[in-house]
Amino acid sequence: xxxxxxxxxxxxxxxxxxxxxxxxxxxxxxxxxxxxxxxxxxxxxxxxxxxxxxxxxxxxxxxxxxxxxxxxxxxxxxxxxxxxxxxxxxxxxxxxxxxxxxxxxxxxxxxxxxxxxxxxxxxxxxxxxxxxxxxxxxxxxxxxxxxxxxxxxxxxxxxxxxxxxxxxxxxxxxxxxxxxxxxxxxxxxxxxxxxxxxxxxxxxxxxxxxxxxxxxxxxxxxxxxxxxxxxxxxxxxxxxxxxxxxxxxxxxxxxxxxxxxxxxxxxxxxxxxxxxxxxxxxxxxxxxxxxxxxxxxxxxxxxxxxxxxxxxxxxxxxxxxxxxxxxxxxxxxxxxxxxxxxxxxxxxxxxxxxxxxxxxxxxxxxxxxxxxxxxxxxxxxxxxxxxxxxxxxxxxxxxxxxxxxxxxxxxxxxxxxxxxxxxxxxxx
Numbered sequence: 001x002x003x004x005x006x007x008x009x010x011x012x013x014x015x016x017x018x019x020x021x022x023x024x025x026x027x028x029x030x031x032x033x034x035x036x037x038x039x040x041x042x043x044x045x046x047x048x049x050x051x052x053x054x055x056x057x058x059x060x061x062x063x064x065x066x067x068x069x070x071x072x073x074x075x076x077x078x079x080x081x082x083x084x085x086x087x088x089x090x091x092x093x094x095x096x097x098x099x100x101x102x103x104x105x106x107x108x109x110x111x112x113x114x115x116x117x118x119x120x121x122x123x124x125x126x127x128x129x130x131x132x133x134x135x136x137x138x139x140x141x142x143x144x145x146x147x148x149x150x151x152x153x154x155x156x157x158x159x160x161x162x163x164x165x166x167x168x169x170x171x172x173x174x175x176x177x178x179x180x181x182x183x184x185x186x187x188x189x190x191x192x193x194x195x196x197x198x199x200x201x202x203x204x205x206x207x208x209x210x211x212x213x214x215x216x217x218x219x220x221x222x223x224x225x226x227x228x229x230x231x232x233x234x235x236x237x238x239x240x241x242x243x244x245x246x247x248x249x250x251x252x253x254x255x256x257x258x259x260x261x262x263x264x265x266x267x268x269x270x271x272x273x274x275x276x277x278x279x280x281x282x283x284x285x286x287x288x289x290x291x292x293x294x295x296x297x298x299x300x301x302x303x304x305x306x307x308x309x310x311x312x313x314x315x316x317x318x319x320x321x322x323x324x325x326x327x328x329x330x331x332x333x334x335x336x337x338x339x340x341x342x343x344x345x346x347x348x349x350x351x352x353x354x355x356x357x358x359x360x361x362x363x364x365x366x367x368x369x370x371x372x373x374x375x376x377x378x379x380x381x382x383x384x385x386x387x388x389x390x391x392x393x394x395x396x397x398x399x400x401x402x403x404x405x406x407x408x409x410x411x412x413x414x415x416x417x418x419x420x421x422x423x424x425x426x427x428x
Contacts, residue, residue, distance in 0.1 A: 003130055003131070003132060003189060004044055004045065004046050004130075004131050004132070004133055004186075004315070005044075005045040005046070005128040005129060005130050005131065006042050006043065006044050006045065006128065006129055006131050006186055006199075006200060007042065007043050007123045007124075007126040007127070007128055007129070008040070008041065008042035008043075008123070008186070008199065008200045008239035009040075009041060009042075009119060009122055009123055009126070009239060010038050010039060010040040010041070010119070010239055010240075011038065011039045011115040011116070011118065011119045012036055012037070012038055012115075013037045013038060013039055013056070013057070013111070013112050013115055014033055014036045014037045014218060015030070015033075015037075015092055015105070015108045015111075015218060016108075016111070017029075017107070017108070018030055018031070019092045019105035019107075019108045020092065020093070020102055020103050020105065021089070021090055021091060021092060021093075021102060021216070021218065022058070022059040022060075022089070022091060022092060022093035022094075022095075022098075022101050022102025023059050023088070023089025023090065023091075023101065023102065023210070024089060025100065025101065025102070025404070030090075030216050030217060030218050031215075031216045031217065032214070032216075032217045032218070033217065033218040033219075034090075034212065034214045034217040034218060034219040035218075035219050035220055035224045035225075035228070036220070036224070037057035037058075037088075037091050037218060037220055037224075038056075038057055038220070038227075038240075039054065039055070039056045039057075039112075039115065039116060039119055040054075040055045040239050040240050040241050040242075041053065041054040041055070041119055041120065041123060041239075041241075042123075042186075042200055042202075042239060042241060043123050043124070044315065045128060046314070046315045049314070049315045049316070049317075050076065050080065051076070051080045051081075051082065051315065051317050051342055052069070052073050052076055052080065052081045052082070052120075052123075053082050053202065053241055054069060054081070054082065054083040054084070054116075054120075054241075055084055055085075055086065055240075055241040055242050055243060056083070056084075056085055056086065056094070057085075057086050057088055057091050057220040057223065057224070058085045058086065058087075058088065058091045058092075058093075058094045059085060059087060059088065059089060059091060059093065059094075059095075059101065059102065060085050060087070060094065060095045060098065060377060060380070060381040061083050061084065061085045061094065061095070061377070061378060061379055061380070061381070062094045062095030062096070062097065062380055063095070063097065063335050063379065063380040064094075064095075064096070064113070065083070065094055065112070065113065065116060066083055066379045066380065068113055068116055068117060069081055069083050069116065069120065072116075072117055072120040072121060072124075073120060073124075077317065077319075078319060078338075079317045079318055079319025079340050079341075080317040080342075082243075082340060082342060082350065082352055082375075082378065083378055083379060084243045084244065084352065084375055084376075084377055084378045085244070085377045085378075085381070086209060086220060086221070086223045086242050086244055086377075087208065087209055087244045087247070087356075087376075087377045088209040088219065088220050088221040088223065088224075089208075089209060089210045089221070090209075090212060090217060090218055090219040090220075090221060091218065091219075091220070092104075092105055092108050092109075092218075093105075094109060094112060095380065095381075096109075097334065097380065097406070098405055098406065099406070100403075100404050100405070100406055101404055101405070129188055129199065130188065130189040130190075131186045131187055131188055131189060131199070131200075132186075132187050132189055132194045132310065132311075133184055133185070133186055133187075133310075133311035133344065134184070134185045134187060134300075134309070134310055134311065135182070135183070135184050135309040135311055135347065135348055135371065136183050136185075136297045136298065136300055136309075137180050137181060137182050137183065137297065137371070138180075138181045138183075138293055138296070138297040139179045139180060139181070140179045140180075140181050140205065140290055140293045141179060141253075142179070142207060142252060142253060142286060142289070142290050143177050143178075143179060143206065143207040143250050143251065143252060143253055144171050144172065144173065144175070144177060144250070144251065144252070144253040144255075145171075145172040145173075145174075145175025145176055145177050145249055145250060145359070146169050146170065146171065146172065146175075146208075146249055146250065146251045146275070147167050147168075147169070147172055147175055147249045147390070147393075147395060147397065148167065148168055148169075148170040148171060148172040148175070149165065149166070149167050149168075149393075150165075150166050150167075150168050150170070151164065151165065166394070166395070167390075167393050167394060167395030167396075167398075168395070169275075169395075169396055170273065170274060170275065171253075171255055171273045171274070171275060175249070176249070176359040176360055177206070177250050177359060178206040178245060178246070178250070178359055178362065179206075180205075180206075181203065181204075181205050181290075181293055181294055181297055182203060182204040182205075182371075182373045183201060183202070183203045183294060183297045183298045184201070184202040184203070184311070184348070185198040185200075185201055185298050186198050186199055186200035186201070186202070187199075197234050197235065198234055198238065198298065199237075199238065199239065200238070200239045200240075200241065201230055201234070201238060201239075201240050201241070201298055202241040202243070203226070203240070203241070203242055203243075203294055203297075203298075204242070204243045204244070204245055204373050204375060205242075205244075205245060205290070205294075206244070206245030206246060206247045206250050206359065206374075207222070207245075207247055207250050207251060207252055208247050208250060208251040208252070209221030209222055209223060209244075210251060210252070211251070211252045211254060211277070211278055211283070212278070212283060212287075213277060213278040213279055213280055213282075213283045214280070222252075222286075222287045222290055222291075223242040225287040225288065225290070225291050226240075226242070226287075226290065226291040226294050226295075227240040227242070228291075229288070229291035229292070229294070229295050230291075230294065230295055230298070233295050233298075233299075234298075243350075243352075243373070243375040244375065244376055244377045245373075245374055245375065245376065246357040246358060246359050246361050246362055246374045246375075246376050247356075247357075247359070247376065248356045248357050248358035248359070248376070248384050248385065248386070248397050249358045249359055249360075249390075249397055250359055251275070252278075252286065254275060254276045254277065254278055254282070254286070255273050255274075255275065255276055256273065256274040256275060256276035256277075309347050309348070309371065311344045311345070311347045311348055312344075312345050312347060313344055313345010313346050313347060314343075314345055315342070315343070315344055315345075316342070316343045317340070317341070317342045317343075318340070318341050318343075318425075318426050318427075318428070319338065319339060319340045319341070319426070320339045320422055320425045320426060321336040321337065321338055321339070322336055322337040322339065322418070322422050323336050323337075324336070324337065324382060326418055327411060327412060327415055327418055328409040328410060328411050328412060329409050329410055329411075329412060330408045330409025330410075331409075332407065332408055332409070334380065334382045334407070335354075335379070335380045335382075337353065337354050337355060337382070337422075338352075338353070338354040338378060338379050339351075339352070339353050339354075339422045339423065339425070339426055340352040340353075340378070340426070341426035341427070343370065346369060346370060347370060347371065348370060348371050348373065349368060349370040349371070349372050349373070350373045350375060351365060351372055351373065351374050351375065351423065351426065352374075352375040352376070352378045353375075353376055353378065353385065354376075354377075354378045354379040354380055354381055354382070355376060355377075355381055355382060355383065355384070355385035356376055356377065356381055356383060356384045356385060356401075357374070357376045357384075357385040358384065358385065358386050358387060358390060358397055360386075360387040360389065360390065361374075361385060361386075361387060361419065362374050363387075364387070364416055364419050364420045364423055365423050366420075366423055366424050366427055368427070382405065382407060383401050383402065383405040383407050384396075384397045384398075384401045384405075385415075385419070386398050386411065386415065387415065387416055388413065388414055388415060388416045391411045391412075391413060391415060392413070398411065399411065
């Protein structure tokens with residue numbers, strides 16, 4: 001087993017005053033704080049190699065925070081800085097390029113910037129701790145694909161009308177999804193003895209954080225529930241890095257029950273189920289059971305645990321950039337898409353893209369003997385990243401998202417070839 005060294009820490013970025021939340025459009029300030037928001041960060045060292053991993057409870061990171069990270073970590077090449085958002089829809093905006101999704105509050109944003117700087121400077125001056133890395137994965141049963149083809153569907157814009165053979169945002173039991181929970185535990189080493197308690201847990205899951213049932217409240221959504229459970233298990237000082245998967249068309253599995261005649265008629269007329277809403281009690285059950293899966297996976301005692309690996313080999317970071325003009329028919333002033341890969345020998349490859357990728361994009365990754373952890377929502381997330389199939393089918397993830405993201409143009413028909421070439425570049 002190869003030994004690594006790390007430093008890790010966190011900052012509380014819960015807003016101190018009422019500000020608009022991002023995710024459901026710009027609106028009024030929040031009414032309460034249900035649970036805290038954080039930035040968690042770690043630097044991993046292996047010989048002369050080093051990578052920085054940063055996770056923030058936010059809808060998106062935004063290019064300004066990315067620039068701060070690159071400035072403070074000036075000795076790191078850009079590909080060695082992985083900065084991802086949890087994509088919670090219950091946090092203040094941090095990307096002023098996307099005002100229709102949430103207006104940035106300047107005072108809160110300045111506070112987040114200041115705390116990010118303090119965190120990164122503190123890490124670079126901290127004493128390194130020798131650790132062993134252990135990867136484990138398991139299967140959860142908590143998500144569902146949200147693209148469903150309907151024979152007809154009512155639309156309000158630009159005028160009330162029916163769309164036929166339309167892909168709506170509704171439950172699709174047979175649609176693509178990914179229930180794999182990835183965890184990497186960082187366990188301290190003392191006199192060649194590996195501790196049984198990690199000081200850092202990195203984990204990833206693929207599911208939109210959009211469903212906590214406390215309206216107009218600040219919340220980290222389910223990543224916050226998992227984080228609290230991990231700390232209750234391993235200690236309050238545990239650092240937690242959550243990286244969101246390719247979750248563009250995946251959300252929590254909560255189906256509306258057709259109890260009334262009205263709801264049953266609606267199900268018949270619209271040819272299928274609708275998404276429901278969590279109550280506080282059903283939310284506790286759903287998020288709590290996911291937290292137990294993650295915790296049991298780190299502990300290696302979950303009955304669903306599928307694979308366990310002592311991570312070894314050389315750590316390597318690679319990256320490439322892609323102008324949006326190569327994917328769409330109109331140019332724009334958005335930052336280039338950032339593709340990154342952080343490899344731990346022959347064992348693990350974290351593959352990241354600065355977009356809201358749909359689950360089908362996973363199939364465009366090159367075949368690999370490594371366990372691949374796909375991650376989206378890094379840096380400036382310009383919008384949804386569909387496959388050729390979804391571009392052809394249409395719907396929100398294909399083109400309709402563009403209005404909310406203030407993004408002109410439409411995708412070219414063959415995005416798969418362009419994306420596959422970028423992922424192949426990461427592997428050399």
